[in-house]
Amino acid sequence: MRKPDAVFVTFIAATPQAVWDLLTDKARSPQFFFGYVMSVGGAAGEPFTVTRADGTPDVAGKVLVHEPPHRLRVSWDMVAMPDVPTAELEFLLEPVDDVVRLTIRQFDGGPISDSFVEAGREGWSLIQASLKTLLETGRPLPPIKPRPPQ
Amino acid sequence: MDMDPVFRALADPSRRALLDRLHTENGQTLGELCEGLTMSRQAVSKHLVLLEEANLVAVVWRGREKLHYLNPVPIAEIADRWIGKFERARVKALVDLKRELESDDEKA
Structure with a gap:
């Protein structure tokens, strides 16, 4: 097995099916993907795309592995940055007791810049946190709750 | 959590x-x-x-x-709890500014 370049893990109080349904739901994807629309084809070989709110294509790729509700793997090409080598992203949904461990593994297509590494870290962390909040509370992001001074 | x-x-x-x-x-x-x-x-x-x-x-x-x-996900979850959606960009701008200014200091 190839060594992943980055790994992101969160535990979500939901079923693998509920996580899979949200992850592959184009209509709900802007709620956890910074307002972008993520579209996941329904079988291996079908297109995988991420599109900005204004309709600009951001990522083009293909579904490589489609095993609902446990494993999804896609190829990832930055449309506006042809110099960035094609990456692959794998989503693993495993039941642990009565929750789901959601793992995202990132396989870079070659060396990428530090700013890209940082952007990926920040982006996937926030997407995972948003998925968790959305599934557990039904809200896209928690409202700010300032605590009164003691 | x-x-x-x-x-x-x-x-x-x-x-x-x-x-x-x-x-x-x-x-x-x-x-x-x-x-x-x-x-x-x-x-x-x-x-x-x-x-x-x-x-x-x-x-x-x-x-x-x-x-x-x-x-880094648990740290993002902590940020999610106390930093709102719209504040995040501002907080990030401040952190970036701090980093930028401090790296200039190091060079001087």
């Missing part, structure tokens, strides 16, 4: 140093992580268990090799 294990794990400077090493080079074995450290292999191993339990370190097995990855 129970944040206590995350804060407990982050409270120790040795564990923060291990996270720094994974931040620089992700996906290391225990042996690689121990290189150049004054801590014993046993101590590093104990710290890694606590980091794993707090989900700050994610593990990938490749054959018999156990690879350790920095998992």
Whole structure:
């Protein structure tokens, strides 16, 4: 097995099916993907795309592995940055007791810049946190709750 | 989410140093992580268990090799709890500004 370049893990109080349904739901994807629309084809070989709110294509790729509700793997090409080598992203949904461990593994297509590494870290962390909040509370992001001074 | 294990794990400077090493080079074995450290292999191993339990370190097995990855998600979850959607961009701008100014200081 190839060594992943980055790994992101969160535990979500939901079923693998509920996580899979949200992850592959184009209509709900802007709620956890910074307002972008993520579209996941329904079988291996079908297109995988991420599109900005204004309709600009951001990522083009293909579904490589489609095993609902446990494993999804896609190829990832930055449309506006042809110099960035094609990456692959794998989503693993495993039941642990009565929750789901959601793992995202990132396989870079070659060396990428530090700013890209940082952007990926920040982006996937926030997407995972948003998925968790959305599934557990039904809200896209928690409202700010300032605590009164003691 | 129970944040206590995350804060407990982050409270120790040795564990923060291990996270720094994974931040620089992700996906290391225990042996690689121990290189150049004054801590014993046993101590590093104990710290890694606590980091794993707090989900700050994610593990990938490749054959018999156990690879350790920095998992930033619990920290994002903490940010999600106290930083709102619209404030995030401003906080990030401030952090970037601070980093920029401090790196200039270092050069001077």
